[in-house]
Amino acid sequence: MNKKSSQYLLTTLVMTVNKELVLVFYLLSVILITLLVSHQQLIVGTVVNSLLFFTSYKLSEKSYLPIAVFPSIVAVFQGLLFGKLTIFLIYFLPFIWLGNYFLMIISKRLSWLIGIIVKVLFLFLIANLLVNLKIVPKIFLTSMGLFQLVTAVLGYSLYLLISKLFKIK
Numbered sequence: 001m002n003k004k005s006s007q008y009l010l011t012t013l014v015m016t017v018n019k020e021l022v023l024v025f026y027l028l029s030v031i032l033i034t035l036l037v038s039h040q041q042l043i044v045g046t047v048v049n050s051l052l053f054f055t056s057y058k059l060s061e062k063s064y065l066p067i068a069v070f071p072s073i074v075a076v077f078q079g080l081l082f083g084k085l086t087i088f089l090i091y092f093l094p095f096i097w098l099g100n101y102f103l104m105i106i107s108k109r110l111s112w113l114i115g116i117i118v119k120v121l122f123l124f125l126i127a128n129l130l131v132n133l134k135i136v137p138k139i140f141l142t143s144m145g146l147f148q149l150v151t152a153v154l155g156y157s158l159y160l161l162i163s164k165l166f167k168i169k
């Protein structure tokens with residue numbers, strides 16, 4: 001193996017390891033924030049959405065699934081965001097996962113704003129369906145609508161702020 005190919009191999013290995021470390025950092029951050037900031041949906045939602053944007057723009061699409069899934073699982077197991085209403089969150093899990101995944105894919109391929117709109121509309125429509133079927137209380141219309149919009153926009157703003165402060169490319 002010549003020097004140029006060995007440098008390429010080393011560079012590829014370092015980039016792969018770094019991406020894996022970044023993914024682990026994101027996962028741990030999501031879990032830690034969700035565990036430490038109990039009953040603060042605005043803070044947790046903003047940080048989680050920020051991490052969704054970081055994942056979308058900084059990692060490959062293969063990395064999206066764990067980031068889309070883990071925060072809501074941790075929230076359910078901890079009973080954090082909705083207190084005694086957390087049991088109803090279980091009905092939303094697959095839809096939250098899809099909404100988070102839609103946000104990441106669409107943000108990367110089209111734009112952050114379209115990603116947010118798709119996620120919010122999707123979750124609000126699901127919430128509306130589940131409320132109309134009398135599966136979940138009406139409070140989820142706000143939680144899966146306006147609140148999702150606010151935390152997604154704040155999450156994108158936090159992503160931009162951190163990217164600029166730390167010059168993350």
